[in-house]
Amino acid sequence: MNTLTTDLLVRYSKVLLMAFFSFFGLLVMFSNFTDYSTNYEYVGHVLSMDTAQDQESVSYRAITSPMLHHRIYWIIITLEVLYTVYCLIGTYHLLKNLKTSADEFHEAKKLCIIGLLIAIFVYYLCLQVIGVEWFNMDKSTTWNAKDWARHIVDFILPLLIYLTLRIER
Template sequence: MNQLTTSKIIRFSKATLMLFISFFGLLVMYSNFTDYASNYESISNILSMESTGDDGRYSYRAVTSHMLHHRIYWLIITLEVIYTIFFMIGTCYLYKNMNGSAEEFHEAKKPAIIGLLIALLLYYVGFQVIGVEWFNMDQSHAWSYKDWTRHIVDFILPLLIYIAIRVED
């Protein structure tokens, strides 16, 4: 008889949390592909610093090239696609190795960890550090993603730690 152990529940929870974050990635990708214009407008306004209300003190930081806005937005979309693919592969690997040895399950975490690191790169470094600190995104009432990305980072960082630690047998 197959007993439900704490280790099996932990393994299941890790795979299921990766399923949840995979769903998030798919929704973000869907939004960016189906509503490119609105999302581009947000990124363009952040990069051009038009609504930061800093009286031009930091205007030297602004990126005003629309071509560069599109390229940066496509970089963001590309990173979202890449981390979502890693999330989905990681989810599949974790479910596939649910009943494997401790070593097999631990090794199955690699794609999930890579995807979570890429997502942290985008949302923490890209939006929280560069967006807030360089482009003063937090000073814009209309175009700030600071709180939205903070909520994402607040989920991804503990998830990365939880997935990476080896507590299951």
């Protein structure tokens, strides 16, 4: 009486992977709220470009206003809270629809997809594209999160592809 089919196992794997990423989001939120000053310092250094080497020719790009540093950091925190909430609620919807029809399970993926897209925006566009390409974050030996962000995107993108594949029956 083995009721664990391959189809159900695929559904469970999608729920679990989303739960893993939701847990990551919770840890990021916890870090941002409990260690605001360290994370703010990171954002401030990246935006100020004060630790980037060989940046004289592009120093006009720097944002040195502490007020703007706080505002930009709060935008990032808000986006991280948003993707985490979407992923958590989406994971719940997936779990709730584990044994429903393929169409219902597929429709339950909506919030997860939105959450993952917001996370890609934060870690790919904000950190890897804007942080590295505009603010030369990769030129800093102390305030460089390029590889960290890349590893996160390296998890999110395949997860997004796997989640959206309609292989359930």
